[in-house]
Amino acid sequence: MGKVIVITSGKGGVGKTTSTANLGTALAMISKKVVIIDADVGLRNLDVVMGLESRVVYTSMDVIEKRCELEKALVKDRRVEDLFLLAASQRNRKDDIKPEQMLDICERLKEIYDFVLVDSPAGIEQGFHNAAAGAEEAIIITTPDVSAIRDADRIIGLLQNQDIEPINLILNRLSPTLVKKGNMISKNDVLDILNIDLLGIVPEDPGVIASTNRGVPLVHNDGSPGADAYMRIARRMIGQRVPIPEMRDDNFFSNILKWFSRNK
Amino acid sequence: MNFKNIFTRKAKTSNIATQRLKLILTQDRFDVSDDSMQKLQVELTEVLAKYFEFTMNSVKMSLKRDGNSYVLMADFPFKQLKKSS
Numbered sequence: 001m002g003k004v005i006v007i008t009s010g011k012g013g014v015g016k017t018t019s020t021a022n023l024g025t026a027l028a029m030i031s032k033k034v035v036i037i038d039a040d041v042g043l044r045n046l047d048v049v050m051g052l053e054s055r056v057v058y059t060s061m062d063v064i065e066k067r068c069e070l071e072k073a074l075v076k077d078r079r080v081e082d083l084f085l086l087a088a089s090q091r092n093r094k095d096d097i098k099p100e101q102m103l104d105i106c107e108r109l110k111e112i113y114d115f116v117l118v119d120s121p122a123g124i125e126q127g128f129h130n131a132a133a134g135a136e137e138a139i140i141i142t143t144p145d146v147s148a149i150r151d152a153d154r155i156i157g158l159l160q161n162q163d164i165e166p167i168n169l170i171l172n173r174l175s176p177t178l179v180k181k182g183n184m185i186s187k188n189d190v191l192d193i194l195n196i197d198l199l200g201i202v203p204e205d206p207g208v209i210a211s212t213n214r215g216v217p218l219v220h221n222d223g224s225p226g227a228d229a230y231m232r233i234a235r236r237m238i239g240q241r242v243p244i245p246e247m248r249d250d251n252f253f254s255n256i257l258k259w260f261s262r263n264k
Numbered sequence: 265m266n267f268k269n270i271f272t273r274k275a276k277t278s279n280i281a282t283q284r285l286k287l288i289l290t291q292d293r294f295d296v297s298d299d300s301m302q303k304l305q306v307e308l309t310e311v312l313a314k315y316f317e318f319t320m321n322s323v324k325m326s327l328k329r330d331g332n333s334y335v336l337m338a339d340f341p342f343k344q345l346k347k348s349s
């Protein structure tokens with residue numbers, strides 16, 4: 001029996017879809033059977049970020065309205081074993097789907113797959129409730145700024161009311177240089193304020209946009225800081241004890257060098 | 265290297281952000297207005313002022329999440345206990 005995990009944030013544009021694509025791919029790379037579900041009905045994106053848009057034939061709406069079997073609606077990712085996408089309908093609206101229908105899809109998928117990751121839309125309305133309907137666990141994505149953290153707090157409250165547990169945090173787009181300069185809220189302050197467990201930190205990485213544009217999740221090209229972060233998070237999700245590296249200031253060594261050369 | 269920060273001790277953006285965030289979340293979580301938090305703070309201070317000597321504007325209040333419930337945290341730094349008359 002697998003796990004259904006909703007990936008959500010409250011605020012838009014903080015990295016839910018990027019995280020779903022990369023964690024789904026990373027989990028499949030470490031031999032798990034994975035389905036990623038796009039729950040952003042009407043504004044679907046996960047297929048594009050995954051580079052699978054040209055192969056989507058059916059959507060969750062077709063499954064719900066019985067135009068197609070669930071198995072047949074899953075798009076297989078040919079780059080890794082056992083990774084599938086269930087796309088969202090682009091023509092429908094978020095309230096065309098009911099929570100019970102999402103729950104049913106998730107229940108059936110977790111019989112077969114180890115991980116069912118649900119990419120939630122932004123907001124706290126119907127779309128979010130549908131995305132969370134089948135989930136027993138949640139991953140909150142936030143960026144280190146006041147408005148994203150405020151929305152994350154709101155979402156955590158809603159999820160706790162639905163007895164979703166554990167709720168873990170991914171801190172996205174952290175820039176060590178900005179934290180050092182005192183321009184960004186630090187990891188410890190975020191954790192102290194939200195009071196949930198940290199699953200991982202994903203640094204600001206220009207590779208993310210390039211990978212979205214090419215339709216190849218970052219974790220396919222190892223070596224980038226973002227890919228490394230997502231691989232670590234995936235390992236933590238399967239219960240391995242992988243430490244969360246303390247972020248080193250990129251400019252630490254270059255600063256020291258500059259200082260020495262100036263004082264020569 | 266920047267030694268200036270160490271000496272000037274200007275309020276950092278990150279500290280301002282953290283303080284603002286704590287205040288906003290306290291209001292969100294309580295679902296109360298800034299006014300009622302202020303009122304609570306004044307009333308609590310009045311009660312405590314019977315026993316402690318402290319300055320009103322050093323008081324800080326916030327809410328911390330603890331599983332399904334919240335903990336009200338209040339810092340009342342005081343100078344000394346008042347002698348009971």
Ligand SMILES: Nc1ncnc2c1ncn2[C@@H]1O[C@H](COP(=O)(O)OP(=O)(O)OP(=O)(O)O)[C@@H](O)[C@H]1O
Binds near residue numbers: 011016018019121172
């Ligand atoms: N770690 C990162 N480094 C750099 N850019 C990032 C990072 N994470 C996300 N981004 C960029 O931020 C933008 C939003 O990301 P994404 O679409 O994953 O967010 P989302 O939360 O799914 O948004 P929405 O709420 O609209 O669904 C994208 O352009 C993405 O490339």
Ligand SMILES: [Mg+2]
Binds near residue numbers: 016
């Ligand atoms: Mg998205």
